[in-house]
Amino acid sequence: MNKIFIHDQLIRFSHCDPAGIVYFPRFFDLAHGTMEDWFSQGLGQPLPDLIRDRRIGTPTVTIQCDFSKPLRMGDTLRFELRVLRAGNASVRLAYSGKKEGVEHLKLEQTIAFMALDAGSAVPIPEDLRPRIEEYLVG
Amino acid sequence: MNKIFIHDQLIRFSHCDPAGIVYFPRFFDLAHGTMEDWFSQGLGQPLPDLIRDRRIGTPTVTIQCDFSKPLRMGDTLRFELRVLRAGNASVRLAYSGKKEGVEHLKLEQTIAFMALDAGSAVPIPEDLRPRIEEYLVG
Amino acid sequence: MNKIFIHDQLIRFSHCDPAGIVYFPRFFDLAHGTMEDWFSQGLGQPLPDLIRDRRIGTPTVTIQCDFSKPLRMGDTLRFELRVLRAGNASVRLAYSGKKEGVEHLKLEQTIAFMALDAGSAVPIPEDLRPRIEEYLVG
Amino acid sequence: MNKIFIHDQLIRFSHCDPAGIVYFPRFFDLAHGTMEDWFSQGLGQPLPDLIRDRRIGTPTVTIQCDFSKPLRMGDTLRFELRVLRAGNASVRLAYSGKKEGVEHLKLEQTIAFMALDAGSAVPIPEDLRPRIEEYLVG
Numbered sequence: 001m002n003k004i005f006i007h008d009q010l011i012r013f014s015h016c017d018p019a020g021i022v023y024f025p026r027f028f029d030l031a032h033g034t035m036e037d038w039f040s041q042g043l044g045q046p047l048p049d050l051i052r053d054r055r056i057g058t059p060t061v062t063i064q065c066d067f068s069k070p071l072r073m074g075d076t077l078r079f080e081l082r083v084l085r086a087g088n089a090s091v092r093l094a095y096s097g098k099k100e101g102v103e104h105l106k107l108e109q110t111i112a113f114m115a116l117d118a119g120s121a122v123p124i125p126e127d128l129r130p131r132i133e134e135y136l137v138g
Numbered sequence: 139m140n141k142i143f144i145h146d147q148l149i150r151f152s153h154c155d156p157a158g159i160v161y162f163p164r165f166f167d168l169a170h171g172t173m174e175d176w177f178s179q180g181l182g183q184p185l186p187d188l189i190r191d192r193r194i195g196t197p198t199v200t201i202q203c204d205f206s207k208p209l210r211m212g213d214t215l216r217f218e219l220r221v222l223r224a225g226n227a228s229v230r231l232a233y234s235g236k237k238e239g240v241e242h243l244k245l246e247q248t249i250a251f252m253a254l255d256a257g258s259a260v261p262i263p264e265d266l267r268p269r270i271e272e273y274l275v276g
Numbered sequence: 277m278n279k280i281f282i283h284d285q286l287i288r289f290s291h292c293d294p295a296g297i298v299y300f301p302r303f304f305d306l307a308h309g310t311m312e313d314w315f316s317q318g319l320g321q322p323l324p325d326l327i328r329d330r331r332i333g334t335p336t337v338t339i340q341c342d343f344s345k346p347l348r349m350g351d352t353l354r355f356e357l358r359v360l361r362a363g364n365a366s367v368r369l370a371y372s373g374k375k376e377g378v379e380h381l382k383l384e385q386t387i388a389f390m391a392l393d394a395g396s397a398v399p400i401p402e403d404l405r406p407r408i409e410e411y412l413v414g
Numbered sequence: 415m416n417k418i419f420i421h422d423q424l425i426r427f428s429h430c431d432p433a434g435i436v437y438f439p440r441f442f443d444l445a446h447g448t449m450e451d452w453f454s455q456g457l458g459q460p461l462p463d464l465i466r467d468r469r470i471g472t473p474t475v476t477i478q479c480d481f482s483k484p485l486r487m488g489d490t491l492r493f494e495l496r497v498l499r500a501g502n503a504s505v506r507l508a509y510s511g512k513k514e515g516v517e518h519l520k521l522e523q524t525i526a527f528m529a530l531d532a533g534s535a536v537p538i539p540e541d542l543r544p545r546i547e548e549y550l551v552g
Contacts, residue, residue, distance in 0.1 A: 012312055013323065014305050017427060018189065018434045018487060019254060024198045025166035025428070029290050032163065036288055047289065048350035051156065060162045064202040073432060074324035116157060150450055151293060151461065152301070152443050156349060158294045167428050174426055185427065186488035190434075211294060212462035294465065295530060300474045301442035308439065327432065336438045340478040392433060 003134045005042045005081040007034040011071050021070035028063065031095050031107055034079040042081075043131045056122065058111045061090065069104040071097075077104075083135040089113050089121040091132060141273045143180045143219040145172040149209050159208035166201065169233050169245055172217040180219075181269045194260065196249045199228060207242040209235075215242075221273040227251050227259040229270060279411045281318045281357040283310040287347050297346035304339065307371050307383055310355040318357075319407045332398065334387045337366060345380040347373075353380075359411040365389050365397040367408060417548045419456045419495040421448040425485050435484035442477065445509050445521055448493040456495075457545045470536065472525045475504065483518040485511075491518075497549040503527050503535040505546060 009030050017023035035058075040046040050056050071077055078098045085092040090112045097105040115122045124132065147168050155161035173196075178184040188194050209215055216236045223230040228250045235243040253260045262270065285306050293299035311334075316322040326332050347353055354374045361368040366388045373381040391398045400408065423444050431437035449472075454460040464470050485491055492512045499506040504526045511519040529536045538546065 012309055013431060014308060014437060014439070016432045018430045018432065019195050019197075020432045021197075023428060024201065025163050025170065028163035028166060032290060033288055046350055048348070051349075057157050059157075059159075059208070060205060062202075062204045063162065064200075066200045067198060070197070072324070073327075074322055150447055152299060152446060154294045155289060156292045156294065156296045161290060163290070170428060171426055184488055186486070189487075210462070211465075212460055295471050295473075297473075300477065301439050301446065304439035304442060333433050335433075335435070335484070336481060338478075338480045339438065340476075342476045343474060346473070 002136070002138055003042070005034070005038045005135060007037055007079045007081065009033060009077050009079070011073055011075045011077055013073055016073045021072055024065075024067060027065065027067075027097070027105060027107070030077060031079060031097075031109065034081055034095065035093070035109075035111075038081050038135075042135065043128055045128055045131075051116065054125070055116045056125065057114045057116045059114055061110045061112050063107065063109045065105060065107045067105045069099075069102070071099060071104055075099050081135070082137050083132055084108065084137055086124060086129065086132050086136065089123050091124065094137070140276050141180070143172070143176045143273060145175055145217045145219065147171060147215050147217070149211055149213045149215055151211055154211045159210055162203075162205060165203065165205075165235070165243060165245070168215060169217060169235075169247065172219055172233065173231065173247075173249075176219050176273075180273065181266060183266055183269075189254065192263070193254045194263065195252045195254045197252055199248045199250050201245070201247045203243060203245045205243045207237075207240070209237060209242055213237050219273070220275050221270055222246065222275055224262060224267065224270050224274065227261050229262065232275070278414055279318070281310070281314045281411060283313055283355045283357065285309060285353050285355070287349055287351045287353055289349055292349045297348055300341075300343060303341065303343075303373070303381060303383070306353060307355060307373075307385065310357055310371065311369065311385075311387075314357050314411075318411065319404060321404055321407075327392065330401070331392045332401065333390045333392045335390055337386045337388050339383065339385045341381060341383045343381045345375075345378070347375060347380055351375050357411070358413050359408055360384065360413055362400060362405065362408050362412065365399050367400065370413070416550070416552055417456070419448070419452045419549060421451055421493045421495065423447060423491050423493070425487055425489045425491055427487055430487045435486055438479075438481060441479065441481075441511070441519060441521070444491060445493065445511075445523065448495055448509065449507065449523075449525075452495050452549075456549065457542060459542055459545075465530065468539070469530045470539065471528045471530045473528055475524045475526050477521065477523045479519060479521045481519045483513075483516070485513060485518055489513050495549070496551050497546055498522065498551055500538060500543065500546050500550065503537050505538065508551070 015026040080096045095107040153164040218234045233245040291302040356372045371383040429440040494510045506524045509521040
């Protein structure tokens with residue numbers, strides 16, 4: 001269905017460095033916030049419940065980010081989240097980070113599904129797979 | 139000369155998430171700490187002075203990280219820093235993150251040199267170039 | 277007028293520690309976010325503009341916090357912000373941090389107004405004083 | 415015996431805000447780092463082991479901080495840690511934060527000992543009490 005999850009976040013004082021722009025590791029925090037809200041609002045499975053009740057975590061296996069333009073305190077960062085691939089036990093996500101319609105950064109992240117008590121990978125839960133696939137890119 | 143900059147950091151409580159392992163965005167903070175100490179101890183040019191006195195910043199243009207094994211509170215993370223490429227105005231760095239000799243994560247980062255007041259890229263400062271190139275991979 | 281500024285924030289994964297509860301320094305980040313939104317929405321003076329255009333900062337001079345109950349990922353933290361005192365160059369703020377109507381933490385913070393270029397205290401700007409005083413406690 | 419635990423930490427880029435000085439919530443992270451090293455080096459009981467093996471945590475109950483002078487990137491922050499009071503289930507700590515012998519901030523923190531599985535306060539472990547009391551102020 002090619003859904004896109006849209007998520008806005010305000011760039012705060014605490015995100016910015018002595019040069020007055022977002023300190024780049026904070027973008028991964030912001031992307032994680034987008035992913036959390038995608039789980040709860042987009043997939044209908046809040047991450048805290050997944051972790052606490054189902055004992056499944058979603059560690060990041062690989063991440064890549066290109067920063068083309070800086071962001072500053074007071075800017076609104078819009079992340080557009082899409083799914084690039086839904087594997088057996090992992091999902092590859094793409095985030096386009098925009099300010100007023102212009103892309104400032106691009107991020108790709110692979111998360112795995114992991115049984116927290118066993119510490120081993122598990123298949124994407126069957127109830128989540130179809131909901132995740134709604135966000136698959138064309 | 140194929141120098142390697144070795145840097146040890148203790149994994150602290152504040153780096154870890156509810157699963158008890160390092161929350162991945164903190165690794166970029168830790169890598170930035172390694173880069174800061176490389177500038178001061180490896181290159182003899184402390185980053186605070188570069189920023190304040192010479193008005194040159196080193197924003198990250200692109201970053202990529204593969205996480206193969208988790209780290210926990212109390213572990214010591216050793217980063218081995220090497221230079222993959224020294225371009226005109228940018229440097230590509232590789233970090234191998236190890237615990238007790240075993241690689242847990244791998245990171246590649248391109249930083250640019252930027253005139254902070256003009257907001258534009260500048261060539262690698264001539265006094266720094268030879269010192270940076272000492273860390274070039276064979 | 278005894279106004280209260282009400283501000284809700286979601287407790288995220290990144291706020292929580294290996295015990296699964298908010299790592300206490302994060303509460304100061306969250307309180308700072310409340311203060312930022314109070315400046316923009318409550319006082320009509322966004323902090324980024326105060327800093328960038330008027331070159332006035334609001335450093336914290338003293339802070340005190342009592343933590344009575346923990347908060348967990350997925351909780352909504354409501355801060356109620358009041359002004360305890362508006363001095364010549366400083367403002368004392370009180371934050372009551374609640375979850376579902378029950379207080380979990382209490383915070384008091386004194387901020388000063390500072391001319392960023394001179395590095396010295398300045399009186400509360402005259403246009404802001406009456407708006408700040410609207411939030412004065414009884 | 416009036417011991418003092420001395421702990422030096424470098425102020426890094428990531429600690430600083432757009433005004434170029436340490437963003438105050440980071441001082442609580444830095445103080446936590448001092449407390450962690452006091453547990454491992456001063457008390458001989460690493461906090462990770464206390465949490466994981468003995469299932470005892472040390473949540474902060476109350477904290478208070480006065481900031482008199484700012485710190486900047488590249489500064490070395492020395493914390494001097496003393497024990498103000500060792501109660502039944504809690505300890506009150508004082509941190510004096512200095513740069514080159516001059517106090518820049520002062521912090522007081524009460525931590526409780528808590529059984530993590532029961533979620534309830536426990537007395538200071540008997541093996542730790544005498545070691546903690548060595549740091550009691552005169």
